[in-house]
Amino acid sequence: MSFFILEYKEEDTILPRIRIEFDSNAHITAVALSGWKVSNAISLLGDGQLDTLYNVLCEAERLTLCQGIEKQIKGSLEHPQLVWDGKKIETSNIIRSSKCNIIVSSLRDVPVCVECSKYANVQDVQSQVEVDNQIHETIKVVYGEEEKSLNNWHKMFYKNQISNASLSIHARRYHPDVVRWALELYCRSPAAYEHIRSSKALVLPSISTIKSYRNCIPPTSGISSIALAEIERVAKDKEELIGYLTLDEMKIRENVVIRDGMLVGFSELQPLSDKPSLASHILVFYVRTVKREVSIPLAWYPTNVTPAYQMAIIFWELLNECEKRGLQIHAVVADGMSVNRRFFKLVSGSSTISLDQPFTAPNPHAPSRPIFLCSDPSHLLKTTRNSLLSSKPGGTRYMNMSGFDVLWTHVIDLYKEDQSSEILSKSLLTSEHIHLSPYSKMRVNLARDVLSWRVGKCLSTMVGAQGTSEFILMFAK
Incomplete structure (x- = not known):
């Protein structure tokens, strides 16, 4: 019934x-x-x-x-x-x-x-339309010239679309690179992905297929055995595998759930003297090779604010796992948080961070190949823009360069001058660049536009904005 x-x-x-x-x-x-x-x-x-x-x-x-x-x-x-x-x-x-x-x-x-x-x-x-030999040869020449302008990925994607277009939904087969691209698109916007599929603009894997790939790695904290197996598999076919580690924390909703008879949701990285507390962030270590043969989360841990010494312990363990499987780690990339700076000092063995030479950590697996400790450029751009945003009368800082004031009010004056022009905008600044919210401060493109060569040159023509112009042009090289 x-x-x-x-x-x-x-x-x-x-x-x-x-x-x-x-x-x-x-x-x-x-x-x-x-x-x-x-x-x-x-x-x-x-x-x-x-x-x-x-x-x-x-x-x-x-x-x-x-x-x-x-x-x-x-x-x-x-x-x-x-x-x-x-x-x-x-x-x-x-x-x-x-x-x-x-x-x-x-x-x-x-x-x-x-x-x-x-x-x-x-x-x-398509096969019901007959054309004469001259038109047929012309079409072959036109499409042959167009195909030369495509790279290998474009050709693969185009052929995969053609082969799947005439098949039923459950008979389609997708190239692994198409699945990776579709998975990335879905993660950025599930609604946009479903719109592209339903409008039939592209032939893409179903939502259930994407979810099965997305959840193929069990959500277990610690070092991922699947990621290590993938590194080992790829390294067997490569003479040299060069990569780097990135680490970052992501905000999560505090909660406790029961999974497989265990309570999940408590912080796993905190000082031993502290009482157990609910995790508010996830610390992720991500490994990626230069040629993208490997690009996968290597380890993750629920945490609040991870102590630098625990980050250092995890790093040395991950370095050992990667190096003994043939993946050479050449760099570590992190944002400019204070705990990350302390972590860099710990692994480098230095009490200060030098500004006039590369900052490195020793590699016990290859003493002649140090590990470069790098700050994430996108975070540096946002930090620089935020420092400029705070540099104004009544702000938290007041910067100057070569004896000239570096002020956010100069950027505001440039924006107002562009808005009053009825012909064109010199700096391409918009209201989003000027009136920043907590969310828009996270957008790298807005910080990049403010610290651009165009804005720096426009400020150089304004009276009294020489310091701000030099400051921005220093980052627009």
Whole structure:
């Protein structure tokens, strides 16, 4: 017995185009297209629990009935269709081959399955257009020249799109690089990804496929054994594998959950004298090679504010795991937080950070190859812009350069001057660059635009803004 039923109807048909029946556990028990029960559609749509009902309906809407063959053949089947013409019900029969797949993807140019196309003499729309030899050669030359301008990734993506466009949703196969790109796009904006898929602008993996790749690594804190196995696999085929480590903390919602009989949500990195507390951040160590053969989270830990000495202990352990598997670590990249600066001092063995020479840490696996300790350029840009933002009358600091004031008010004056111009904007500054919120302060592009060569040169033409101009041009080299 069905617990609930979803139907999709069209105006000119008596029976619903799609009818899906669910049991009390939201499992699909039956699927019918135009009144024809299709058993293999259940396996194509999933069990109803892996996706939302909306996604199930979206997948079902892309299915359509095979239009069959033109004439009766031995063993053929008849499928009656009822259509309302506004006055009476009309009946028409669809003739199918004995091995008809019943359903096909609506993305196909001709809605006929592979088995029926053998008898129906149906060809793709593209092959039905005949051209003379001159036009054919011209098209070959044009497309040949266009293909030369594509790089290898473009060619791979283009061929993958063509091969999947004519296949049903569950028969498509994607290149690993396409899956990586689709996963990155989905992580940036799930809504945008679904819009691209539903509009059929690109043929991309389904949401359930993306989620299965996204959750392939178990969410267990500590060093990831899967990441270490991936490094070892890639290093076997490479003579030299050069990479670097990055580390950063991400804000999370404080909560405690039970997973596999254990309480999860407490901080794992804190001074031993402190009482257990809920984690408010996640500390992530990420490893990436220069040529991107490896790009994967290597370890993560729930924490509040990680002590520098614990970060140093984790770093030396990760360095050992990478180096003994053939991955040469040449650098460590972190933002400019005070705890990260203390961490750099600990691993370098120096009590101060030198500004006139590279800051390095010794590498016990290769004494002749030190590890460079680097501040993240994007964070440095935002920090510099924020220092300039605070440098103003009544601000937290008041900077000067070569005896000239370095003030945020000069940037505001430049913005106002551009706004008053009816012809063009010299600096390209907008309201977003000037009126910063806590969220917009995190956007690197806004800091980059303010500290640009264009803004520095525009300020050099303003009276009294020489110091601010020199300050910005120093970072725009």
